[in-house]
Amino acid sequence: MTFAHPLPVLPSPPCSLTSVRGLRAAGVAAGIKASGAPDVALLVADEPIACAGIFTQNKLAAAPVVVSREHLARSRGHVRAVVVNSGNANACTGEQGLRDAREMCERVARAIGCAPHEVIVCSTGVIGHALPIARVRRGIDSALQELSDEMAAGRAFLRAIMTTDAFPKEAGELDGATVAGVCKGAGMIHPNMATMLAFVATDAQATPGELAHAIPAIAASSFNAVHVDTHPSTNDTFLLLATGRADAPLSSARPAIERVSRRLAWLIARDGEGATKVTTIDVRGARDDRAARAVCDAIASSALVRTALFGNDPNWGRFVSQVGNCPEVGSIEGLSCILQGITVFEHGAPTRFDRAAASQAMRAEDVHLDFVLREGSGHATLLTSDLGYRYVEVNAEYTT
Amino acid sequence: MTFAHPLPVLPSPPCSLTSVRGLRAAGVAAGIKASGAPDVALLVADEPIACAGIFTQNKLAAAPVVVSREHLARSRGHVRAVVVNSGNANACTGEQGLRDAREMCERVARAIGCAPHEVIVCSTGVIGHALPIARVRRGIDSALQELSDEMAAGRAFLRAIMTTDAFPKEAGELDGATVAGVCKGAGMIHPNMATMLAFVATDAQATPGELAHAIPAIAASSFNAVHVDTHPSTNDTFLLLATGRADAPLSSARPAIERVSRRLAWLIARDGEGATKVTTIDVRGARDDRAARAVCDAIASSALVRTALFGNDPNWGRFVSQVGNCPEVGSIEGLSCILQGITVFEHGAPTRFDRAAASQAMRAEDVHLDFVLREGSGHATLLTSDLGYRYVEVNAEYTT
Numbered sequence: 157m158t159f160a161h162p163l164p165v166l167p168s169p170p171c172s173l174t175s176v177r178g179l180r181a182a183g184v185a186a187g188i189k190a191s192g193a194p195d196v197a198l199l200v201a202d203e204p205i206a207c208a209g210i211f212t213q214n215k216l217a218a219a220p221v222v223v224s225r226e227h228l229a230r231s232r233g234h235v236r237a238v239v240v241n242s243g244n245a246n247a248c249t250g251e252q253g254l255r256d257a258r259e260m261c262e263r264v265a266r267a268i269g270c271a272p273h274e275v276i277v278c279s280t281g282v283i284g285h286a287l288p289i290a291r292v293r294r295g296i297d298s299a300l301q302e303l304s305d306e307m308a309a310g311r312a313f314l315r316a317i318m319t320t321d322a323f324p325k326e327a328g329e330l331d332g333a334t335v336a337g338v339c340k341g342a343g344m345i346h347p348n349m350a351t352m353l354a355f356v357a358t359d360a361q362a363t364p365g366e367l368a369h370a371i372p373a374i375a376a377s378s379f380n381a382v383h384v385d386t387h388p389s390t391n392d393t394f395l396l397l398a399t400g401r402a403d404a405p406l407s408s409a410r411p412a413i414e415r416v417s418r419r420l421a422w423l424i425a426r427d428g429e430g431a432t433k434v435t436t437i438d439v440r441g442a443r444d445d446r447a448a449r450a451v452c453d454a455i456a457s458s459a460l461v462r463t464a465l466f467g468n469d470p471n472w473g474r475f476v477s478q479v480g481n482c483p484e485v486g487s488i489e490g491l492s493c494i495l496q497g498i499t500v501f502e503h504g505a506p507t508r509f510d511r512a513a514a515s516q517a518m519r520a521e522d523v524h525l526d527f528v529l530r531e532g533s534g535h536a537t538l539l540t541s542d543l544g545y546r547y548v549e550v551n552a553e554y555t556t
Numbered sequence: 557m558t559f560a561h562p563l564p565v566l567p568s569p570p571c572s573l574t575s576v577r578g579l580r581a582a583g584v585a586a587g588i589k590a591s592g593a594p595d596v597a598l599l600v601a602d603e604p605i606a607c608a609g610i611f612t613q614n615k616l617a618a619a620p621v622v623v624s625r626e627h628l629a630r631s632r633g634h635v636r637a638v639v640v641n642s643g644n645a646n647a648c649t650g651e652q653g654l655r656d657a658r659e660m661c662e663r664v665a666r667a668i669g670c671a672p673h674e675v676i677v678c679s680t681g682v683i684g685h686a687l688p689i690a691r692v693r694r695g696i697d698s699a700l701q702e703l704s705d706e707m708a709a710g711r712a713f714l715r716a717i718m719t720t721d722a723f724p725k726e727a728g729e730l731d732g733a734t735v736a737g738v739c740k741g742a743g744m745i746h747p748n749m750a751t752m753l754a755f756v757a758t759d760a761q762a763t764p765g766e767l768a769h770a771i772p773a774i775a776a777s778s779f780n781a782v783h784v785d786t787h788p789s790t791n792d793t794f795l796l797l798a799t800g801r802a803d804a805p806l807s808s809a810r811p812a813i814e815r816v817s818r819r820l821a822w823l824i825a826r827d828g829e830g831a832t833k834v835t836t837i838d839v840r841g842a843r844d845d846r847a848a849r850a851v852c853d854a855i856a857s858s859a860l861v862r863t864a865l866f867g868n869d870p871n872w873g874r875f876v877s878q879v880g881n882c883p884e885v886g887s888i889e890g891l892s893c894i895l896q897g898i899t900v901f902e903h904g905a906p907t908r909f910d911r912a913a914a915s916q917a918m919r920a921e922d923v924h925l926d927f928v929l930r931e932g933s934g935h936a937t938l939l940t941s942d943l944g945y946r947y948v949e950v951n952a953e954y955t956t
Contacts, residue, residue, distance in 0.1 A: 214877060216879075248873065248906050283873040459943065473683040477789060477790055481615075488616055543948065548945050
């Protein structure tokens, strides 16, 4: 028996965070990870740039999240650098954790000549262990030495933020204003520790206020539409940055920002710790958008649905019965369910369909599972990953 | 690589449903299951006995649930028989399904000489397929021939209600009034189709009204405290029956009824389609009982928690971060987490504990995961199963 699911070659655009004019980056190995893989990443702007962020809502927010929220507020969204370490989440680390997160910002600020509150800090990795701060200091110092605007430097940044990721996640568009983004994390039903960090940058012109106004909707259609952020981890962070080096206003770059963010979100679901596919759950005709999202969540959070997706099993009973369980749904009499374009349930009753053909259609990297209710015009879309043997393997033995 | 987890020998009390005076039972193979295993079960009382039931709240309730609700209402809880088929849930089967469920009751009623509404009907198995009614008829006819009050007949009833169960589930107490119960189903994060049927009978004296009054609390501390009924399947049914053949009043039998029901619920969680253990999640000190239950649900529904339980991984970060995600929790500053008696998190911060010893302590059939908040006196307890390779194996290939 083998559980190997070869990952497809993912389209890697010829760009990285450093493709955005005004940004330099670096990624180095500082020995935080036992594996010796890169674990300190640094992104620096030559002058203050606009920044907005969305952070975890978990009450157990990690020290870097607490510090970054403070810094964004104090700097009113004008930042000079982002410093990241992987291998240790600096979460559940008390006062010492806060001191360490502040020290990371101070060290970068002193070197590049800015105020500490102009530096944003992120950490990802295991929680409940004190940051090995001596190593982090050395890592920051060598990253400062290696800062570059070359594409390779942006790629080094990306590699240094990864933890359990099966592959690097980047996306970008170079037409018009440049937009480039990277992220780390694996989509799953519930939070891994320190699961998602995402950085999307553009050289379009934007004020921090414009970014802060735009970021909720961008997140809603991307990172918050993966079944990961609904159960936020202690460290989740999404930063949107605008260097203003291009003539373009934010409005002209916004569609590209949304596409890049959605692509990154898709990559997170695609990783999904053993995922073999990404399933897009689409619900229309619910009472309202909130009800549609509740149905999406109920379906995506079902281990039975997710194992059926893994097994290429067109088990519509599992899909529609989850709709029947939603308090937000009044009646399933009008319910239809369409799996990869095949109507498997219509107006509250199963259809006759070719099971083998439907199962074959599920053997795809992109699976679409659509539901239509007849209760209103509510609509929601959610990405989720399937649940297979590798998920258990990865998650049953993460810390021991 | 092997996924075999040998099941322990479970204590099987020397009783079955037929130990309750006034009940005869039978279980036969009627060819509904392709395997040829028993699939029609019948329980008959010589005269009307008191009955109360709790049924699925899924809006996709199966035909037998619809019919049984009707019959219980019409008979005011005075019933003569319960007829069950496994191998087919008679769910999502439209008008024909309702006709078939009614015919099952009528056939039994005619044979034993009662009104159809004095017969309760249950089905369990795959959904969306018409009941093979000719086979069901033949099964009912031969079950009627084999009715007996011998223990073997009660056991035959039990075998005939099983579907994916890894082992039969029965429990009973013979001191004072006799209480005996059987059930089928496997605890899981979300509903399998037609997942739980439970029948608990006593020869104590009770009116239908007394049973109906008692059953919600009995279910709340047993079948509704397994992480299965919170996401009810299309066919879930729990019947409580009292034959009145003993002198004892319901009040004297009630503690035994509760213990038997809890034991059956534990067996459901223990089965759990590949489960290797039962974890009892206990939350105290929440704002109120509802908040405590919400925390239990959040923890039990996390695939990350459940894989950690499977992997004997004392990954307290996954446990406590789920508490931090609950909107019903105000603050985690006072939170403590105790795993198998080992305090792994105290007053909002991790403790130093022996990981290897904690992991060893998790290698038990009964695992206790306790949480203490400092926000009130709310309390809740929930049973859940772990999530391992076998869960994926069982559920990825259920219908195909």
